[in-house]
Amino acid sequence: xxxxxxxxxxxxxxxxxxxxxxxxxxxxxxxxxxxxxxxxxxxxxxxxxxxxxxxxxxxxxxxxxxxxxxxxxxxxxxxxxxxxxxxxxxxxxxxxxxxxxxxxxxxxxxxxxxxxxxxxxxxxxxxxxxxxxxxxxxxxxxxxxxxxxxxxxxxxxxxxxxxxxxxxxxxxxxxxxxxxxxxxxxxxxxxxxxxxxxxxxxxxxxxxxxxxxxxxxxxxxxxxxxxxxxxxxxxxxxxxxxxxxxxxxxxxxxxxxxxxxxxxxxxxxxxxxxxxxxxxxxxxxxxxxxxxxxxxxxxxxx
Numbered sequence: 001x002x003x004x005x006x007x008x009x010x011x012x013x014x015x016x017x018x019x020x021x022x023x024x025x026x027x028x029x030x031x032x033x034x035x036x037x038x039x040x041x042x043x044x045x046x047x048x049x050x051x052x053x054x055x056x057x058x059x060x061x062x063x064x065x066x067x068x069x070x071x072x073x074x075x076x077x078x079x080x081x082x083x084x085x086x087x088x089x090x091x092x093x094x095x096x097x098x099x100x101x102x103x104x105x106x107x108x109x110x111x112x113x114x115x116x117x118x119x120x121x122x123x124x125x126x127x128x129x130x131x132x133x134x135x136x137x138x139x140x141x142x143x144x145x146x147x148x149x150x151x152x153x154x155x156x157x158x159x160x161x162x163x164x165x166x167x168x169x170x171x172x173x174x175x176x177x178x179x180x181x182x183x184x185x186x187x188x189x190x191x192x193x194x195x196x197x198x199x200x201x202x203x204x205x206x207x208x209x210x211x212x213x214x215x216x217x218x219x220x221x222x223x224x225x226x227x228x229x230x231x232x233x234x235x236x237x238x239x240x241x242x243x244x245x246x247x248x249x250x251x252x253x254x255x256x257x258x259x260x261x262x263x264x265x266x267x268x269x270x271x272x273x274x275x276x277x278x279x280x281x282x283x284x285x286x287x288x289x290x291x292x293x294x295x296x297x298x299x300x301x302x
Contacts, residue, residue, distance in 0.1 A: 020066070021061060021066055027280065028279055029177065029279070033053060035287075036159045036169075039296075040158065041163075042295040042298065052111045052115050053158050056115070056157065059108035063101050066097050066100040066101035068134040069085070070094055071134040076088045078199065080195075118165070122160065129146075133146045133150045140202050141204050144185045144186050151181045152174035152177035152178040156173070167301060168302060169301065172230050173231050176231060180278070184221075186220065187213075187217050187271065190213065190267070193209075204216055211261045214260075218256050221255070235296055236297055237286065237289050238289050239293075241285050244286065247281050247285070252274070
């Protein structure tokens with residue numbers, strides 16, 4: 001292969017990599033991490049801290065999704081919906097993805113070391129959760145909540161990056177993200193209900209059926225809204241952020257209205273559009289609240 005051919009392949013390899021790790025789905029957890037960082041700083045965090053938070057998020061997502069693709073490659077190959085993914089289709093190799101996982105984990109550890117001691121101490125357990133999620137669907141229907149917890153660690157990590165301690169506010173954000181993610185993951189897994197049952201995999205839809213699974217998803221999203229209101233109260237934010245929380249609640253209602261047990265045709269809009277808006281709206285509402293209404297009383301932040 002000539003140098004020109006190698007250069008030509010680089011953009012395609014990058015595109016395949018970003019698709020494989022679902023990089024566009026960073027819009028779910030990253031805004032919550034940034035929101036937590038802004039609340040922890042009671043304003044705009046230092047640029048260096050924000051940079052390393054983003055680097056850590058990129059490393060964590062790369063490692064987690066790369067490992068997931070490796071662990072699930074045989075399952076993906078057997079599922080008609082996922083058989084065309086990069087690993088089962090042979091467009092990327094297991095060796096390449098393994099290197100990507102190691103690079104992502106190293107990037108997370110480097111960012112954690114550059115932030116503070118507690119971040120570094122928590123990076124190992126965080127990787128354990130991120131990698132462990134990929135195995136849970138083989139033995140528990142609570143896999144949706146484990147995925148949610150994996151994403152929920154983002155606001156906790158961002159808070160620790162800014163303040164070097166853990167407080168109630170990021171833990172409430174963690175719980176909110178856990179139930180929010182579990183709620184939309186239950187909806188997303190509706191499309192694999194029959195396959196999961198045939199393959200002996202565990203999911204809430206496979207266990208209790210589509211109609212009841214949708215009810216569970218709605219309960220998870222109700223819990224999300226309650227936890228977001230609690231986070232707003234604990235953080236001492238004003239009417240702008242509360243308006244953002246109400247908007248997020250409305251988006252969750254809209255998401256749930258798009259999905260019917262007998263019609264999954266609007267699932268993509270429910271999964272990506274609605275949830276992407278939830279996290280972005282909350283971040284900008286929080287940032288605007290800080291900019292317009294000023295810092296919260298420091299005694300509230302722990």
